[in-house]
Amino acid sequence: MSRRILLAAALLSLAGCRRSGPPSDTLRLALINDPVMNAPLSPDIGSVLINKVIFPGLMRPSDSITPEPDLATGYRISPDGRRYTFTLRSGVVWHDGKPFTATDVKFTFDRILDPKSGTLQWSDFSVVDSVTIADPLTVDFWLKSPFAPFLTLLGHNAGIIPAHAFTGPIADQVDFNRSHPVGTGPYQVTESVPGSYIVLTANPKYYGAPPRLSRIVFKIVPDVNAQVAQLRAGELDLVTLEPANLRGLADDPDLRIDQVTVPQHYYVGFNQSLPLFKSPLVRRALTLAVNRQAIIDGVMRGYADYPQGTIPVALREYYADGLPTIPYDTTAALALLAQAGWHRGPGAVLTDAGGRPFQFTMLVDKGNPSREQAAVAVQQDFKRIGVTAQIKTMEFASLVRDYVTPRRHEAYLIWWNTPLDPDQFSYYGTGQSNNDVLYSNRTADSLLAVGRATLDPARRRAAYLAFQAVEAEDPPVLLLYYPREVQVRRAQLMGLPALGIRDALRHAEKLYFRAR
């Protein structure tokens, strides 16, 4: 009985399905759990996504790498780069009808600058010293030092929340955060059913181009296979998926698969406070020993770009186009390792002068098939040059909390997901808070510091190109790939900018369905 059902299911799922009707006016998206609808709080990806629609920021991502003004009409930067003066849009009203003013901007950033408020954006804006109101439509941001990523970060997660809606700590305003948020975005929340869905209705008072859909519905669908099923059944319109989940969707005439580059880099990090990984020669050798193309083709099914440095191709002009790509060359890897004092001993195991084998534990978070597969592929590639990597899978939370944060890790497969800005000072600058691989290179430090503090695009670009050249000699991490975000949408859904979903939803008013 089960056999027959399985076969039938397999056969039937090969074919797509078709239904007809008028163009839909409701966009249905999936979240994996109930969001916190308060931009500075946004504790998870689902909250981040919905908050992009509800709460616009002063800036938003644009087609180019430079963000465009959103709730602001323009900005002025003082010559020393430490003061940003924003002119706010006039006539903007909150979803509850009250006017949007500079007070709201100051209120929002005062919360962001106070880690006790429950915000998760404190580190994004720790460079901000204070925010002051010049007049109801003019705000000044005073920075501790010049900070090039500032505008991008304003358009990233820093949605503005209304000062008048809060009486106590923002994290305590449960009714606002869970059911009745008030923003200035093109769609406003009109119904929220915990665990089930949230309905956003077009905001007739929206300050930008009028929203083209009448509703956006965020449905709570925790399981990715259930998301795929609902997509096929016509109950979801746009879902971002891992390449492994795409099988069979390509043949569905109702669906389109788009891929966009996103500012992410996946890598194997080595704890460089350990003697084993101190030498750049060793790290370069390990980098050469991995067959990335096989991982990109086999695990990512081609939905990834071949990497070179830690600045991914999504960062366009900051990505060093001219550098030679990392080859897959085990002979060269073994030669470098020999220079570093590692030779192949009995059983083709790599040992040092004292006869100790080259071995370590590589952590990977569980539950994500592509990362687990990539880890196994890397392990096998290492084995070919006599290096033993013991894989240990664990929950992501445990990996970070129990190993990486307390620096108890040796090697781990992980990724960074960054704003659309090349600033990586906090990740790869010596002693910086997010430098979990404990990378330290003086030249890299100064280049990253220059890149972060320089507002002139050309000089900035030169600094990052030089940084990538340094990385080729002294790799901070073993780059695996730059994943592309795979967006599966209903064929009639139009107007989606070619950006990652997080950034694309900042343009929610542009989305619409064309007629069939």
Added chain:
Amino acid sequence: MAGFLVRRVLQGLLVLWLVTTATFLLIHAAPGGPAVLADPKLSAVERQAIEARLGIDQPLATQYLRWHARLLEGDLGRSFLYQTPTLSTVLTRLPNTLALVAASLLLSLVIAVPLGVAVGLAPGGRLDRTVGVINFTSLAIPPFWFGIVAILLVAARWHLLPAGGMVTPGQHDLGDRLAHLALPMAVLALPLSAELIRFLRAAVTGTAAASHVRPAAARGLTRGAVLRRHVLRNTLVPLLTVLGLQIPMLVGGAAVTETVFAWPGMGRLSVEAALGRDYPLVMAIALVVAATVVTANFLLDLAYGWADPRIRSQA
């Protein structure tokens, strides 16, 4: 009767205390801490601020006592993940699980009682053999797999029923709700009815063969009367017992079905709470789930009294 009630209530409270204490020890004995602290981008400043806000910088004994002190005020704390009062979070989800479980229970009774009695009265017959094979198979298929195949065929392929969720957003009519209920209910009811049929068959076979039934039949009572007066009556009490044992299993087993069908119930919430190390939420769920089961068992005890007057007089 009053003494019986008081005793049952005290016993119930004891069970709840055992459950919460065990849960507290369990979650704190586990390695690691709340998932909100697992963001690799957090700085030390943010980490400390979060720990202070959540109250997890306090010694364990303090946290344990504080939890119970708050409980007396009806406050079960705030969820780490959702930043909502845990009790209301759980109570908004509980009815959804109860609705699903009650519907499946009902469906399985509707299927199992007539079938179970029928095969019990004619063991070894053709019906018995057919039902037996179906039963065995439905107990052997992993329920999540049955759910996935059902979605693929019924929803994704044939568009007969929705693939998941409890309602179509914005729609509030009963038909829509029933359509959403149908598949998860069937998936949950399938193994349960198999279990019940198996049980009823054994019970009915036993009773029908028992000494006092045969003379009744010999006295010339109609088959229907024998069934009603003797067989069903005697099967009712053990049937209630089996149901009582199935309720905790159903509430727990709903976790998988709820995940497959994106059903906004407790099961899914508990997976999220445990994965996110959301201590207050895990505690609240444990308490509410245990209280639900204790209450269900209590109601069942009352039902025993109704089903069998002898038990009532004993109590």
Added chain:
Amino acid sequence: MNPGRHAYHRAAAGIAALALFAFLGPLLYRADPTLVDLAHTTAAMSWAHPLGTDESGRDVLARLMSGGRVSLIVGWSAGLVALVVGTLAGALAASRPRWLAATASRLLDAALAVPAFFVLLVIVTLFGAGTGTLIVAIGATAWMGIGRLVRAETLTLRERDYVAVAVALGESRPRLFLRHVLPHLVPTLTAAATVGVAQAVLTESALSFLGLGVEPPQASWGNMLTGAQQNLGAAPWLALYPGILIVATVLACNALSEAFRRRA
């Protein structure tokens, strides 16, 4: 010929065949179940891979064998844990002195009131899903039914004459239980325990579905079945093999249990 006996033999043969496949199979078929071959993913049957390869290019037959070992070990061990704990708890709940029996009885009732799967979820999410953790966790949440059964049967048996005689002769309680009560429980217990094994195999697959089962790259039938979901369109056989093996295991165990029950 007795039909019960026939069923018993068939079920036992089925279980033996599954165990032989998982435990002795690897001696005949030596492919590495964890070897990833990204150039040959979801390949169909071939000489190199008699049952094809999975989404990582690993040999399906080898994974079925290695996964079978894990599933069967988890199933049988968890069943055993439940049997031992349940028998002890049930015996205590029907023992003397009265306070001990009452305490054990209350604990047993409390345990019966807790949704086992929920507890299991909490334990496995918190402590991770090593094979050992899984066995203990599944066993520790499945013993209550057996405990109840043992308590009830022991209380009934205690009323029998020969037990009363033994008591009068001054036999110690534990000895009494071991010599006079336990032997009578054997058929019932065996029946319950075999069902427990089937339940444990299903539980492991449900945990795998929630992403909480046996940890990759180690295979289990449960996580193979779960992994196959994504490829149902392109490679339905990936679901078919572990699915059939799980169903076969559960069927065989349930049938064996049924046969034991008839003999009881």
